[in-house]
Amino acid sequence: MLDDDRRQKIERLYRRYGKGVGSFVLARVGDPHLAESITAGIFLLVVRRFAQCRGSPVAWLWSIVRTEVARYFRDRHEVAPLDVEPTDYSADPRRLAERSETDARMGNALQRLSDEQQTLVYMKFFLDMPNTDIAEALGMTPSNVGVVVHRAVKRLRELMTRDNGPVLLPQRPEAREPAEVLNRGTNHAAAAL
Amino acid sequence: MPLPRSEREIELLTEGWPGEPDDFELAAFAVTFRADRPELSAPALDRIAAKVEGELDRLERSAARRSALRATVLRFRRFAPIAAAAVVALAVGAWIHFGAGSRGGNQTAPVRNVPVIHSQPAPTPDGAASPASSKPIVN
Numbered sequence: 001m002l003d004d005d006r007r008q009k010i011e012r013l014y015r016r017y018g019k020g021v022g023s024f025v026l027a028r029v030g031d032p033h034l035a036e037s038i039t040a041g042i043f044l045l046v047v048r049r050f051a052q053c054r055g056s057p058v059a060w061l062w063s064i065v066r067t068e069v070a071r072y073f074r075d076r077h078e079v080a081p082l083d084v085e086p087t088d089y090s091a092d093p094r095r096l097a098e099r100s101e102t103d104a105r106m107g108n109a110l111q112r113l114s115d116e117q118q119t120l121v122y123m124k125f126f127l128d129m130p131n132t133d134i135a136e137a138l139g140m141t142p143s144n145v146g147v148v149v150h151r152a153v154k155r156l157r158e159l160m161t162r163d164n165g166p167v168l169l170p171q172r173p174e175a176r177e178p179a180e181v182l183n184r185g186t187n188h189a190a191a192a193l
Numbered sequence: 194m195p196l197p198r199s200e201r202e203i204e205l206l207t208e209g210w211p212g213e214p215d216d217f218e219l220a221a222f223a224v225t226f227r228a229d230r231p232e233l234s235a236p237a238l239d240r241i242a243a244k245v246e247g248e249l250d251r252l253e254r255s256a257a258r259r260s261a262l263r264a265t266v267l268r269f270r271r272f273a274p275i276a277a278a279a280v281v282a283l284a285v286g287a288w289i290h291f292g293a294g295s296r297g298g299n300q301t302a303p304v305r306n307v308p309v310i311h312s313q314p315a316p317t318p319d320g321a322a323s324p325a326s327s328k329p330i331v332n
Contacts, residue, residue: 007249007253010245010249011245011246011249014241014242014245018238018241018242019232019233019238022232022233022237022238022241023230023231023232023233024230026231026232026233027230027231032231032233032234032237035233036233036237036240036241039233039241040240040241040244040245043241043244043245044244044245044248046245047245047248047249047252048248048252099231102229103231106226106229106230106231124206125206125223125226125227125230126230128205130205130208131208131209142209143209145209146208146209146210146211147209147210147211149208149209149210150207150209150210150211150213150219153219153222153223153226154219156222156226157219157222160226
């Protein structure tokens with residue numbers, strides 16, 4: 001019988017990682033409706049196969065994410081989108097175009113990373129996991145995680161700027177905030193020197 | 194004093210990086226990359242959550258049905274020898290009853306398949322009986 005403990009674990013897994021998984025899938029496939037459909041499929045598999053999860057739930061979840069995304073790219077026409085709200089066409093077309101371009105470049109860059117780099121980028125940037133948790137999930141040392149993430153970010157930057165010039169980032173308020181902090185960070189660093 | 198959210202974010206993203214000259218630019222790229230990751234809308238996430246809940250409920254109902262069936266089978270399993278004995282007893286009783294009846298005196302008379310021979314005079318046109326024929330009439 002599906003006991004309460006298992007139910008709670010699955011619900012917790014979705015609350016903790018659902019958003020990140022959806023975000024990663026969207027970055028890979030580029031279509032919100034398809035991403036929703038694929039993410040729903042991923043978590044339905046989690047519910048049905050939870051008994052097969054032996055080790056780290058995050059690593060197990062990643063194996064499902066990777067398989068389902070690969071399946072989508074293999075049989076592109078078989079994923080039926082869910083009933084979803086219509087796209088908001090009232091938004092600024094220029095922003096939509098920029099957003100679309102950024103998403104496409106991100107998706108292409110992610111696709112070209114090695115398996116290990118992709119796994120770490122997914123856990124670090126989409127699931128927001130600290131190195132210690134990633135290391136525990138993947139059986140690596142935290143310092144090794146840091147090195148691989150560093151290498152992966154360098155590769156991502158190279159891929160996203162190689163053919164298309166510098167990344168055109170939409171001027172969104174939430175995108176500006178880290179840059180401001182980074183500027184402050186520069187000042188702090190300069191002051192420290 | 195706690196760090197602002199974004200400073201913590203930078204620390205988290207650049208955690209464990211080996212020191213390299215362009216790390217600041219790379220960190221800026223990492224922060225921007227993270228800030229620019231696309232996200233599913235809140236209604237979309239709610240719909241997925243509803244599907245997950247629905248699937249959990251469905252599996253729970255299915256598990257409950259299986260469990261009830263298993264309990265019923267287990268409950269009645271201990272009566273199986275008694276039920277088997279009762280069936281055997283009924284079968285033996287029926288055999289004795291109907292078998293014994295078929296061997297008793299309650300049999301129907303066998304049909305006789307022997308021709309009956311009648312000798313009777315054939316009528317004549319004037320109504321007088323003709324002398325008995327030497328040929329028998331076979332019914």
